[in-house]
Amino acid sequence: MIDIIGGGILGLTMAYELLKSGQQVRVWERSKTLGGLMGRITLDELGGVSCDRYYHAILNSDRTLMGLMEELGLRKRVQMVSTKMGFYHDGQSYPMSTPLEFLRFPPLSMLDRMRLAYTILACRQIKDWRKLEQLPVAEWLNGLSGEQATRHIWTPLLRAKFDGDFSQVPATYIWSRLVRTTDTRSKDGSQELMCYLPNGYQELIDALAAAVRARGGTITTGATVEQIRIAGEQVVGLQVDGQEVASNHVVLTTQTPIARRLLPPEAAQVNAQWGQLDGYLGIVCMLLVLRHSLTPYYTLNITDERIPFTGVIETTNLIDPCHVGGFHLVYLPKYVAPSSPYASMDDEELQRTFLNYLRQMFPNLHDGAIAAMRIGRERYVEPLHPVGATDLIPTMRSAIYGLYLANTSQIYPQLTNGESVCSFARQVAVELRYATSAKTMLHSNLLMNL
Ligand SMILES: Cc1cc2nc3c(=O)[nH]c(=O)nc-3n(C[C@H](O)[C@H](O)[C@H](O)COP(=O)(O)OP(=O)(O)OC[C@H]3O[C@@H](n4cnc5c(N)ncnc54)[C@H](O)[C@@H]3O)c2cc1C
Known part of the structure; x- marks a missing residue:
């Protein structure tokens, strides 16, 4: 049995791949819903319209992802659309498609x-x-x-x-x-081509979860893993919401600083090793739900340094607005270091500030056009890999038998995205099959020699 901590796309893809090769798995997810960063939100004030919490596109070159969707019967639902990209420079937008x-x-x-x-x-x-x-x-x-x-x-x-x-x-x-x-x-x-699923990545998440359950895996949501239990240099269990659960193999898919917090004092050496490379940027991201379109672009990159957000991402220039109640979705992301004043700004001030800047860019954006607004915040999003630091990337196996780390910080030099995460999850599943059988094989060889 392999216990996977985290029910995001990485944990679920890994669970699915392990089950396909005959392993037994349990997935533990802290949140009540699955999907992690790729999850959806519901806008109650708009009659329960649901949309992606953050913008997520699929590229037609994402071969692993497309293959996975084919296996799960989702490939036919993938829509491909020609999208535009622009640059906002010195107070003006320029097409760059x-x-x-x-x-x-x-x-x-x-x-x-x-x-x-x-x-x-x-x-x-x-x-x-x-x-x-x-x-x-x-x-x-x-x-x-x-x-x-x-x-x-x-x-x-x-x-x-x-x-x-x-x-x-x-x-x-x-x-x-x-x-x-x-x-x-x-x-x-x-043309620049991009793809999407009508109900976002959540469709893939739901299909993965259904496939995991259909193959006998268990997924428990609303279950916070509080600590890994270790005895005699090997994993012996988990503490989940105050309950003890016996386990010999635990894979942490959470971001490294979160994973480190789950380690007991017996794993101090592993903790120190993982701590050598655990820098992440966070994100604050404002979502504007509009009654009309704002730009012709999926991404409007901003090279005007007076504007604080990274870009204006209008996902309904990719996704047909009919899938989100006829509204138009505009995301304004800002990547933040922990010390950034934007990281500690309250929602109201952040909304006011971002809206002011957006109105400088688009003076015709009136209050009446805004149907809803949301602020999303994440502390750990972009794993940082400094110059020459590849050797510090933690390995999947640790010095503690049965304790594994498999998260987006180990994806390098590829960037973190659905494609790289799914192919990484696949590779880890193969490696885990060997890692989890190694000791069993060693034991059986010893017994045979006796
Ligand atoms: C603004 C933004 C835009 C993005 N755009 C794109 C894009 O266009 N295309 C793309 O492919 N990717 C995009 N990404 C990246 C993508 O979202 C991530 O790469 C991917 O979701 C990472 O998945 P994960 O499973 O590794 O992590 P997560 O989704 O973070 O999953 C980890 C899970 O672990 C759970 N967890 C944490 N602690 C515990 C605990 N103690 N016990 C139990 N469970 C726990 C969390 O609740 C979470 O569900 C974007 C991300 C952001 C934030």
Whole structure:
């Protein structure tokens, strides 16, 4: 029996994969609902309309994810749509979806635009990322794209994504982003294609949960794991809401700082090891539910540093509004370090501040157009991998027999997204099959030798 802590997409995909290979699993989820960061919220004031808590897209190049949806009978429900991307620069929005629009982008000279295009092409040719991992991203981009493109495009984007400080971000970050979007264009290259499920990732989460239960796995929601029990250098159980549960194999899928809090003093050495790389950025994200569309873009990237949020993401330019009560959904995310004043701002002030900035960008946005607003906050979202720190990424197995860590901080150099999380969950399931049978095999070999 393998106990999985966390009923997000990682924990559920892993549970499903383990069951497929004949293992028994139990999933423990603290929240009353499954899905973690990919879950939904219900807007009671709008008659119970439900929508994604945060924006989540699927790319048509997400092969593992598409394969998983095929297995679960969801593939036919995936909708593919041509979407647009824009840049907000110096008080104006510019379309940047097609090569032609890209070549017309005014803040850059023709030479700078060519260098930017070269950066994208050159990046996609790089297969061995190891050298990039040693290079700070700004230094690398400056060399490839030149000073102007770095100043006007990369620096503001990186500043927004890393809450101001990207000095320790390795070049692998931009490389991964560009590689991921290689196959997202239509065959003639003229359109950017994205995909979605009508009820969001929650459809996949529900299908995974149903498949886990159908194969005999158990999922307990509203169950907080409080501590892992260890005796004689091996896992012996879990404390769940004050109750003791016997267990020999426990996989923590929660973010590393949360996982560390569940370790008992007997696991001090493992705790210290996991603590070598446990930095995360959090997020504050305002959701505006509007009666009309705000932009033509799925993503409007912001390179205007006066605006605090990273972008304006209008997911209903991908998802048909009919799936969310005919409303239009606009998300305003801001990545935050723990020390950011935005992390500690109360909801009211945050709404007021973000709305003020949004109205500077879109003066026609009137109060009457806003049907509902929500603030979402997460302390641990983006795992930080500083320059040259790959060796510090914790391994799945730990020094304690039966104790495993499998979370998004171990996904590298790929970025964290549904595709990378699902393929990681699959790999971990294979590794776990060996890890959990190793001692059993050792024992049976010893018995045979006696
Ligand atoms: C604003 C935003 C936008 C994003 N956009 C995209 C996108 O466009 N495309 C994409 O693919 N990905 C996107 N992502 C990333 C994606 O949401 C995550 O990669 C993914 O959801 C991580 O899943 P997980 O299972 O690893 O973690 P989580 O979803 O965090 O799941 C961990 C689970 O563990 C549970 N837990 C914690 N402590 C305990 C405990 N003590 N006992 C029991 N349970 C516990 C939590 O409640 C949670 O449900 C986005 C994320 C955010 C925040």
